[in-house]
Amino acid sequence: MEKACEEYICPDIDPEEVKKKMIAKYPAKVARKRSKQIAVNKVDEDKCVPEVLANVRTIPGVITQRGCSYAGCKGVVLGPTRDIINLTHGPIGCGFYSWLTRRNQTKPKGPEDHNFMTYCFSTDMQENEIIFGGEKKLKEAIQEAYDTFHPKAIAIFATCPVGLIGDDVHAVAREMKKKLGINVFGFSCEGYKGVSQSAGHHIANNGIFTHVVGLDDKVREGKYRINLLGEYNIGGDAFEIDRIFEDCKISVVSTFSGNSSYDHFKNSHTADLNVIMCHRSINYVAEMMETKYGIPWIKVNFIGAEATAKSLRKIAQYYDEPELSQRIEEVIAREMPEVEKVRLEVKSRCEGKLAMLFVGGSRAHHYQELFKEIGMRTIAAGYEFAHRDDYEGRRVLPDIKLDADSRNIEELEIKPDPEQYEPRKSSEEIKKLEQAGLKFKDYEGMMTEMPNGTLVIDDINQYETEKLIEIFKPDIFCAGIKEKYAIQKSGVPMKQLHSYDSGGPYAGFKGAINFYREIDRMVNCKVWKYMKAPWQENPELAATYAWD
């Protein structure tokens, strides 16, 4: 209903014209490429949407939001695990910049538990190693890390020069694993691999799946045991989701990878269901776990109170046990009144305001839920490093052509494990659940849920950001730290949706309340009215003076 009447999201602005304006200044080749990465949304009856070119090379010099493969691998996927020593093999910068800067919180069980999250480990490669090779120094560094900290596992992350000079981090890992008797494994996540952080996610998924998942068959307690995938505990999101799960008596075997530990990864294959938050960064692990161990996966979203309730109900549907469904309904019924109270209060002040979201590989989608709940409209959105399926849905997967950059990222060939494979549901049961509306292995993407006429922009750059702000004057813009202050200097409040500024949690029920309050604070902040001094508002001098 709502979608049909919103042919154009701002009645006096034609989105096709906006698109033209955004690319008018570009050199011809750049304009051609960008025009394929910018779409005016149109969802047809079969939920088909326009094609958006994504996961392609960044155009040099455009001032992109994107980072690199190392950032996706070490920074995003493996960074949040507290008890693995994450050793960066390379010059000092990469380790330094990824040191504690992502706000992925962790809580060790007790004072004796390992927690290396606050530390930064690097081989601090020097010119000598660039010339003569760095493997010797890497081995020494691993030995020193072992001698000083006695970790259960050490992970090695390769930076750009490592691949170029031919250091074999995997060979070193194998040698040191044998020597020390602890798990040592490497990631070839050199910054130039792929076209964005996304390549690093894939490399991280492959590594953690190959070297850690499945090492420990001990089945931990709990009747409903799941893994939460693609949740990184920024600002404590995973803590809030865990709280809700606990109340529902759903046991999380492992989170990939917010507040996670090495031991959790090791027996994550004993879970009975994988639920995916960030499809982009972790779908590979879900797919591989299904093939190798027989664990089905479903897409969930705990951003937004309604979305949280919906996701919990999906889990209930999967287990199909009245006691679980009933408990979940009780939890929802208990949590919602407070959410509703705040939502309605905030909605009265935020209704109709415009938001734009350009961030990540899932959040630009998920956070639209929260804005919708307080009556705000998302008129433009896009991802920094997503693929077409994150925009258009997994139905386009067969149509995605692999380019040279994607082919360079290894695709593991996985087969059912002769001993550990155990389908959690028979194909009949799966079919029955599907008929009842539960979708397995499916993500419909961001665009199917966005109104017609909204703008979808992949890998937005600084220039396009400025144009959007100039044309639409949104009430809030969401992106990352690099974009933040340029946007705020144009008089528009800016919310970071990578790190949440210093806020959070925004997931689950309490998170929704936090987010409503935060957006209310930001879009109704007084300071934006004070940009001009009185003499700038009224520059003319009065005609008469006091002494006249």
Place this chain on the structure above:
Amino acid sequence: MLFRHTTNKVADRKALNVNPAKTCQPIGAMYAALGIHGCLPHSHGSQGCCAYHRSTLTRHYKEPVMAGTSSFTEGASVFGGQANLVQAIDNIFTIYDPVVVAVHTTCLSETIGDDITQITAKAKESGKIPEGRYVFHASTPSYVGSHVTGFSSMTKAMVDHFAEKSGKKRRQVNIIPGYVEPSDMEEIKRIAKLMKVPCVVFPDTSNVLNGPQTGKYEMFPRGGVTIEELKTTGDSLGTLGLGKLASGPAARALDTKCKVACQVLDLPIGLKATDRFVDALRNMAGVNVSDDINIERGKLLDVITDMHQYFFGKKVALIGDPDQLISLTEFLVSVDMWPIHIVTGTPGKKFEKRIREITEDIPVPVNVKAGGDMFMWHQWIKNDPVDLMMGNTYVKYISRDEDIPFVRFGFPILDRIGHSYFPTVGYRGGLRILEKILDVLLDRQDRDSPEESFELVM
């Protein structure tokens, strides 16, 4: 405990750096380049480098930090980054129209041996650099030196590329302020103005990285040294380079290239170093020091005499960059504090010798290390506790674990504001440092003193 695995058992490490006290060259180059008016820094490497540098500088300044990247892919890493850089230059001038693009290299482009001079010439030939616009570069491999080296190299590149000698001297002095905050650069200009010395300060990030909120975003704000000003540096009376590591090479390059005599001084942090700066500036420009400066100096002296009892004999641990630490150590020693653990991550032999000289009269053992890390520094503190720690934001983890008062000083400061607005150089900067030190020391005394000896007047 935040650093729960750090014990007091100091073991020699040859290969593993734990909790670095430095970062890599390109970020310093990017920061320096932002001190040219109308300049867009450009990182020639993978896009992650640029993203990390922009993020870190943004968190430190809470200001927009714009920069381009060559966005290397695996192909570019094999075949060279020429096509990427030429395309980047074309796009940057077409879309963003800066006056100048300052390219710095990365470990990636250095390892594969890209020749930036040749690539820039190629871009020029093929008409990608508009008339009256500039592209220049500094070589900043991440596996050599530190962020300070990168700052230094980019500053020197400004001289190499732009300084001209017309043969006609100008009544002006070049001041190279070193790797300091925008507020410090502003303060250095203010002092020179008080002394009526016309000067060219470069790089100058004031009003670039501490700009006002106006409701209108300008990619190229009003601050920064202009290219025209940079060109005239070859005709100046002389050059004062502040900070040997950050400013020495540029100051000497001006001497070599344009025969502009230079003096390389310590950063004017604290009483004595500021004295030397003012004295050198007076002599170089041939002016008298105005009474305004004497009054500022007197105020700093006044606070030292008034509060000396709280400084005397207090043990301090310092971590940061060499130029800053040399002046800061001297300042603390001059108020009779005892800096006893001093670490910089930046390698360099002269640093340790210089600190030893400054601290030779301290009656307790002093640990100093260049090329050290924060883990080792923390272990030293565990073995010989201090009353105060000074360093960047990461020190707060140690401060909490060890319950030791902490003053933020250096780069990066990610969790407080102030450094971009209020200087630590000059006499007024000295006053601010002492105020900060006294605040944390006296707060601690207030917190810990028994009720019967809780002091009203301090």
